[in-house]
Amino acid sequence: MAHRFLHRRIVEFADTDVAGIMHFSNFFRFMESAEHAFYRSLGFSVHPFRHGVGMGGPNVGWPRVHASADYRLPLHFEEVVEIELLVETLRNKTIHYYFQFWKNPDGGDDRALAATGRFTVVCVSFDTETRRMKAVAIPEEWREKIETAPEGLVPS
Numbered sequence: 001m002a003h004r005f006l007h008r009r010i011v012e013f014a015d016t017d018v019a020g021i022m023h024f025s026n027f028f029r030f031m032e033s034a035e036h037a038f039y040r041s042l043g044f045s046v047h048p049f050r051h052g053v054g055m056g057g058p059n060v061g062w063p064r065v066h067a068s069a070d071y072r073l074p075l076h077f078e079e080v081v082e083i084e085l086l087v088e089t090l091r092n093k094t095i096h097y098y099f100q101f102w103k104n105p106d107g108g109d110d111r112a113l114a115a116t117g118r119f120t121v122v123c124v125s126f127d128t129e130t131r132r133m134k135a136v137a138i139p140e141e142w143r144e145k146i147e148t149a150p151e152g153l154v155p156s
């Protein structure tokens with residue numbers, strides 16, 4: 001079972017502002033990228049009901065109902081950043097994720113926390129009759145592969 005996932009990205013030119021520093025809004029894109037990679041690592045699609053087919057799992061999607069970020073250090077153009085995803089809480093219909101952005105991830109003593117963030121996502125299915133999403137219980141196939149991070153791993 002997984003409670004932690006690591007995802008690396010390079011800060012691209014399009015991610016930066018005129019000073020070559022990653023724009024604050026792109027931290028949300030990087031968190032989403034890490035979340036999607038986490039799902040794929042478990043063998044699930046990010047959005048299977050869009051085309052009516054899944055990747056071996058139930059047809060559910062995960063819209064965000066909360067997103068936040070706190071910034072500590074700038075990330076610069078062409079820097080490698082490691083995004084650490086931790087499962088903070090797993091409830092009946094929602095998952096709460098905590099993210100940490102690690103600057104200089106291989107730098108030993110130079111490794112530093114650049115930012116943190118949180119997502120709350122809701123498990124939904126798509127009702128073909130009403131053409132709307134509806135919150136549903138997280139399927140067992142997902143629950144069998146996801147667990148809450150051990151106490152103390154996610155800062156309060």
